[in-house]
Amino acid sequence: MKPLHELTISEVHEGYSNRDFTCVDLVQHFLNRIEKYNHKLNIYLALNKKALLEAAEADKEIVEKGITRPLLGIPFAVKDNFLTVGMETTASSSILKSYHPQYESTTTQRILNAGAIILGKTNMDSFAHGSSTETSDFGPTLNPWDTGRLPGGSSGGSAAAISAQLATVALGSETAGSIRQPAAWCGVTGLKPSYGRASRYGIIAMASSTDQPGPIARSVRDCAIVSEIIFGKDPYDATTSPTPVDIYESSLEKKDLKGIKIGLVKEYLLPSMRDDVKQLILDAAEKFRSLGATVEEVSLMNPKYAIGTYTVISRSEISSNLARFDGIRYGHTRDAFCPETKRRILLGTYTLSAGYYDAFYKKAEAVRTKMIDQFGELFKTYDAFIGAVSPGPALPLGATKNQPMFGEMEDILVEQSSIAGLTGVGLPCGFVDGLPIGLQITGAQLEESKVISIADCYQRNTDFQKFPNIEKTI
Amino acid sequence: MTKSFWLYSIIVSSAIRIPAKIGFVHKVTVSTEEVKKIAKLASLKLPDNEIELFSQQFTETVDVINQLNEIDTSTVPETYQVTGLSNITREDEVDENRVLPQEVALREAKLIHEGFFVVPRVIDTDETESVI
Numbered sequence: 221m222k223p224l225h226e227l228t229i230s231e232v233h234e235g236y237s238n239r240d241f242t243c244v245d246l247v248q249h250f251l252n253r254i255e256k257y258n259h260k261l262n263i264y265l266a267l268n269k270k271a272l273l274e275a276a277e278a279d280k281e282i283v284e285k286g287i288t289r290p291l292l293g294i295p296f297a298v299k300d301n302f303l304t305v306g307m308e309t310t311a312s313s314s315i316l317k318s319y320h321p322q323y324e325s326t327t328t329q330r331i332l333n334a335g336a337i338i339l340g341k342t343n344m345d346s347f348a349h350g351s352s353t354e355t356s357d358f359g360p361t362l363n364p365w366d367t368g369r370l371p372g373g374s375s376g377g378s379a380a381a382i383s384a385q386l387a388t389v390a391l392g393s394e395t396a397g398s399i400r401q402p403a404a405w406c407g408v409t410g411l412k413p414s415y416g417r418a419s420r421y422g423i424i425a426m427a428s429s430t431d432q433p434g435p436i437a438r439s440v441r442d443c444a445i446v447s448e449i450i451f452g453k454d455p456y457d458a459t460t461s462p463t464p465v466d467i468y469e470s471s472l473e474k475k476d477l478k479g480i481k482i483g484l485v486k487e488y489l490l491p492s493m494r495d496d497v498k499q500l501i502l503d504a505a506e507k508f509r510s511l512g513a514t515v516e517e518v519s520l521m522n523p524k525y526a527i528g529t530y531t532v533i534s535r536s537e538i539s540s541n542l543a544r545f546d547g548i549r550y551g552h553t554r555d556a557f558c559p560e561t562k563r564r565i566l567l568g569t570y571t572l573s574a575g576y577y578d579a580f581y582k583k584a585e586a587v588r589t590k591m592i593d594q595f596g597e598l599f600k601t602y603d604a605f606i607g608a609v610s611p612g613p614a615l616p617l618g619a620t621k622n623q624p625m626f627g628e629m630e631d632i633l634v635e636q637s638s639i640a641g642l643t644g645v646g647l648p649c650g651f652v653d654g655l656p657i658g659l660q661i662t663g664a665q666l667e668e669s670k671v672i673s674i675a676d677c678y679q680r681n682t683d684f685q686k687f688p689n690i691e692k693t694i
Numbered sequence: 695m696t697k698s699f700w701l702y703s704i705i706v707s708s709a710i711r712i713p714a715k716i717g718f719v720h721k722v723t724v725s726t727e728e729v730k731k732i733a734k735l736a737s738l739k740l741p742d743n744e745i746e747l748f749s750q751q752f753t754e755t756v757d758v759i760n761q762l763n764e765i766d767t768s769t770v771p772e773t774y775q776v777t778g779l780s781n782i783t784r785e786d787e788v789d790e791n792r793v794l795p796q797e798v799a800l801r802e803a804k805l806i807h808e809g810f811f812v813v814p815r816v817i818d819t820d821e822t823e824s825v826i
């Protein structure tokens with residue numbers, strides 16, 4: 221039998237059903253690994269003190285009723301921007317140090333209702349402002365593949381938790397790249413839902429017009445299982461879509477991709493990109509062809525414009541959202557914001573201020589319309605498009621120093637899809653210098669089923685979902 | 695407010711059709727005075743070294759943002775949200791599940807007084823002071 225930390229959701233449930241191991245065994249196994257490795261990798265900021273107790277309850281339920289809840293006894297790592305009652309929630313910021321939420325986020329409530337056990341809260345860029353975890357007020361998370369490198373971000377702790385096998389599945393959130401980019405740098409699989417597919421209620425806001433929670437896991441299948449539970453209309457978030465959530469499991473295990481048309485985005489093969497990274501994307505295109513899909517080169521707006529558009533939209537929304545941190549009802553005073561957060565609030569205040577609103581904010585929102593229109597044209601012909609998630613593999617620790625636009629540059633290939641509210645999967649498509657490279661498979665709004673189907677078929681026919689030997693790397 | 699403008703030519707991208715009228719972009723310098731002003735608007739106190747640093751970094755960032763002027767948006771409306779939904783309403787009824795008991799609502803506050811949050815004085819204060 222595989223070691224417990226390598227099991228997927230289905231394998232864990234199979235083990236429970238066969239009485240191969242108990243939920244207490246599994247949770248204790250992860251807690252032992254966390255005890256052993258977390259001080260080095262800095263993945264978890266806080267642990268759930270009741271995890272073993274909850275595991276014992278899950279075991280009782282399994283014996284009495286069997287596995288009737290889809291996530292019963294499944295250990296989760298949860299990004300620290302989801303409000304969790306009974307567990308400190310800081311969004312990796314000093315201003316929220318010691319904050320204990322008064323209510324639960326919809327997403328965590330839904331996984332708890334489905335029987336999940338939250339092991340702990342994971343490190344992230346402070347307020348999700350970054351793509352490295354280096355802006356965390358509690359130190360960066362280290363990449364399990366190479367501890368001299370960053371895990372990406374902002375959901376870096378959650379992606380590293382899967383890569384280092386310190387949880388079965390994880391929750392992350394994405395504003396523009398924050399699920400897919402750390403998944404790429406850590407060599408795991410992440411799914412970013414269409415805007416409005418999942419509830420933002422109880423997630424500490426960054427940019428409200430693009431924020432979305434999503435799963436990070438060992439496989440597309442596990443992402444699909446979690447997605448089905450966390451997605452869907454929420455009366456507490458008026459931006460959630462009333463369209464019913466598909467049964468994603470029925471999109472899995474497709475024999476081939478006959479009839480599927482995929483666009484390979486020419487502009488996403490950046491001139492500055494390493495040839496070996498480009499080659500992996502071209503290899504993926506070839507793989508899709510061999511699976512029966514049609515792959516054609518397509519053209520989109522130069523991604524450099526996504527940087528300016530995303531910067532204006534995100535900073536403007538950040539300045540508005542972070543106005544609530546006044547130290548009166550909770551948290552500490554605004555002096556406790558880290559420099560990156562202050563920089564973002566200030567730039568957003570500037571782009572929204574009198575005299576600049578039209579030149580910056582309205583302009584960016586108009587460019588956004590152009591991007592959406594381009595995607596709309598593309599999706600008339602194609603089911604999905606592909607490209608790299610990030611221009612290269614994980615960068616070394618310290619790479620963000622004196623780089624005020626680090627995240628924007630690293631997320632250049634996923635910003636457009638986020639701004640347009642599209643859905644996408646990021647999954648491993650090979651290695652360069654022993655470090656994983658991520659492929660994005662991006663689909664139209666609310667076309668999660670299609671993207672899951674394509675990504676699952678690719679993943680089952682390739683062998684890139686690997687895990688580092690952390691005994692060796694740390 | 696000190697602000698200087700000059701013109702510089704842009705690099706024309708092959709991916710974008712540049713309309714005839716567009717081709718010059720304002721270079722904007724974000725001065726330290728402006729940083730101080732927006733810091734006050736954002737209720738942030740900045741040490742001098744950060745004022746200097748942010749002024750320089752914002753000038754660079756605005757340069758990147760200004761590339762957007764290469765794109766003709768004269769005929770397209772703005773998109774502020776992408777859901778296509780509008781006027782989502784609910785019944786005007788209290789949802790007991792979302793109501794926090796008073797002691798829970800006050801629990802995380804540093805200063806409370808007889809069941810109320812204590813807030814800083816905002817009137818008759820020296821307006822050069824930050825609110826918090």
